[in-house]
Amino acid sequence: MRGLRASASVFAITLSLALLPTTAVPAAVTAAPPAEPEPASLMTISVPDRAAFDRLVAQGADLTERVRPQPDGSIQVDAVLTPSQLVALQPLGVTRADPAAPAPPQQKGAAQADQIVIERAVWFKSRDGYFLSVEATSSAGGTAALTATWRGSHGSGGTVAMVPYVDAGAYLGHQFTTPAPADRRPQWVTVASAGGGSTQARVREWPDGERPDRTAPGYQKDFITQYMPPDQVNERVRALAKRYPHLAEIMALPYKTNGYRRHAQAQFGTVVVTSLAYGSEGGNDVSVELVDPGAPGRALQVGVRGKSVTVSLATGSTGQLTSTAAQVVAALNAGAGTLLKATPYRDDPGTGVVAAAARTPLTDFLKAPASVSRKPATVLALRVGTKRNGSRTGVIAYSQEHAREWVTPLVTLEAAERLLRNYQRDPATRRLLNRTEIFIVPTVNPDGANYSFYDFNLQRKNMVNRCPAAQADPALRNTWGVDINRNYASGSLFDGYFGASVNCQSGVYAGPSEHSEAESGNVIWLAKTFRNVKFALNVHSYGGYFMWPPGAYKFDGRVTLPRPTPSEEAYFLRSARTIEQAIAAERGTVTWPQQTGPVTDVLYSAAGNSADELWYDYGVFGWDFEVGNDLWDPATKTWQPVGFQPPFEEGHKEAMEFASGLISLIGVAADYRGTPEQ
Structure with missing residues (x-):
């Protein structure tokens, strides 16, 4: 399924909106610009076409990973914007979108005879019912207008418009904007083109992976009761190590961060x-x-x-x-x-x-209570296993590279609690801890996380201000920092890869050099020091993705980092389906097939991300979660986003299901024997 599911990388480079030109100050008048940043919020915007979207990115909008191309060629995307930034984008045709509005009609492509290939047609059953997802290619490329017509039992059926993906000038196929609801299980699908092409295929089940291990009676879970800033996360980690010294120990990672200070x-x-x-x-x-x-x-x-x-x-x-x-x-x-x-x-x-x-x-403007340390922070890892000596297959589970992703530390903490508390009573858990060595880093970016909790909830980056003096006034303080997941050394901006920025105010600012930041250095130190590590999971939010390398390409010619071998790629996908099966077993949440695959196929190019360095430089099978799948609204029959910090009731559910997915990944590692074929 490689090469099909790519929301164009130019769609989702996360940048901070460029400053508007300042007005010249008359010689006899003193300007008094505000010291407080203009409030920003997370909103869904609509862009009329791909060319306008390119211009939007060039102006530097802070776009999230949730990108939804529409059948009429427009694009909906969640963005972090201030009111004045939204107004400044209106000349591009950008408007605030209504995610619940019905989909616009499909654009008609060129009428020409074409050959259609159905690459994947699957159904899944979630807590909300049956859904259909179809991916196909046309020999006419992105100009083709494709529709998918499905049928099931008892006369059930329907027709769905498909949207093309043309990423960095390369046609990657057609798919649905989002999975389509079905009143019964779809059985057959026909994809037809306005150019006359047509073909059909049987609809298969998704994810159809291995079922989660059966747990023993009395298995304990659900240990998370609230969102937690870094101090509370570290307190829980230390308490677990103290309570289970035969199974866990605290590791202080070597590189101290800047600290929550300005x-x-x-x-x-x-x-x-x-x-x-x-x-x-x-x-x-x-x-x-x-x-x-x-x-x-x-x-x-x-x-x-x-x-x-x-x-x-x-x-x-x-x-x-x-x-x-x-x-x-x-x-x-x-x-x-x-x-x-x-x-x-x-x-x-x-x-x-x-x-x-x-x-x-003078003030540093920081609002956290005095109990929150302002000194450089030591990042903690919890090392778990019965044999913590490098003799077992190693797994790194790390989260909150991006500060605003509050659910992600809860995923790794909940998994740690389940592993340690159930070791004595559950044979499946004992098997995991006997056969693997696990390094859990709940908060990679503690400084940025504190800033997100106490100062600016949409903070993405760390707190190292590398901007020049001209960009150092207090009203810009929410734009400072380095994107940790663009600061790694394989397929980086500095190697010529696409999807990061040299602009210090950009949401994807790569920093002045690879590994310039302590946070990225700590993650790679684990892989470099413990060469038994063969698996890693980077937990992010939101949008509901499950991804692996390659994660970056060079824009000219769309030259990606080397793809895994066919057997390695099959192993990535087979493992993903097993892990997604465990997620779905928790409350019926299914990670969409069109959002499962290599990063460059299903999302965009992310130069300098951690999974790429782990895979290409250290041979570690590196996966990325984007927790927080869209929720189906039966009243409007649309998928709705959850955001970075959903109400805790929803955040708690996300933590429970993706903790199950993380434990399933540890199960994959427990079965690993050194080659993907096994």
């Missing part, structure tokens, strides 16, 4: 002042006052007493203030440079006259 700042018109020390290390004690001396002919002066900085502004012959922003910046850096650094506001020329301002304390 430099303190204040803004005076178009002058931005930033402390040299972090706010928690003295920067929050610095204050600045801009004084009108109240007399004519005074020179600009800066005085420092302790951590209090006073700027006496220059005046003209009549006593009017004359100090420009550029002059104040220079004076502050010369006179108070041991405490702070002054910079112009973004690209402001500094010609505006600065007004007097009362004493203002």
